[in-house]
Amino acid sequence: MGSLNKGVGKVEVSLKWDPSPAGAPDHDLDLIAAVYPVAEPQGTPVYLVHFDSRSPDGTITLNRDSRNGQGFGVDESMTLELQRLAPAYGRVVVGVAVQQRESRIAFGDVANTRVTVKEGYDELESHDFTDVAGATAATVVEFTRDATGGWEYRRAIRGFDADPQSFTTLMGGPRP
Numbered sequence: 482m483g484s485l486n487k488g489v490g491k492v493e494v495s496l497k498w499d500p501s502p503a504g505a506p507d508h509d510l511d512l513i514a515a516v517y518p519v520a521e522p523q524g525t526p527v528y529l530v531h532f533d534s535r536s537p538d539g540t541i542t543l544n545r546d547s548r549n550g551q552g553f554g555v556d557e558s559m560t561l562e563l564q565r566l567a568p569a570y571g572r573v574v575v576g577v578a579v580q581q582r583e584s585r586i587a588f589g590d591v592a593n594t595r596v597t598v599k600e601g602y603d604e605l606e607s608h609d610f611t612d613v614a615g616a617t618a619a620t621v622v623e624f625t626r627d628a629t630g631g632w633e634y635r636r637a638i639r640g641f642d643a644d645p646q647s648f649t650t651l652m653g654g655p656r657p
């Protein structure tokens with residue numbers, strides 16, 4: 482468990498990785514956010530945000546989406562306006578999943594992957610997935626509502642051996 486860091490509001494999570502070598506299947510990584518109710522912060526997500534799922538209240542937005550890691554700079558980026566989330570929502574977990582092909586693709590198979598969490602120009606977290614190299618999905622950071630209604634965050638690097646769909650059902654669970 483990382484230390485608690487209080488007072489976050491509007492956060493951007495960005496992800497980049499290098500394309501697979503010429504001739505090899507594309508490496509497609511996805512940023513995924515899951516929102517949980519105050520009443521059941523480790524239960525079923527109220528909603529998910531990723532390339533194929535939008536936030537119904539517009540508070541969490543996937544601004545950029547890539548299927549292959551090509552191009553310069555950030556490949557996927559997501560903005561979380563935590564201070565605008567409904568009071569009934571108490572926890573948000575953000576992770577990254579690797580789309581699986583015919584053969585299993587883990588973080589260790591993808592070159593130069595890095596996720597960065599920023600608030601404005603302040604970098605809150607940055608991680609390269611080397612300590613979850615054998616995993617196919619991982620949580621990165623979690624945000625929780627504190628007693629005053631503000632938001633705090635903590636680093637939450639935890640690897641899973643799961644495809645993206647299964648990961649969305651596991652990512653909010655308690656730590657083993």
Ligand SMILES: [Ca+2]
Pocket residue numbers: 509510511512532546547548549557
């Ligand atoms: Ca993607």
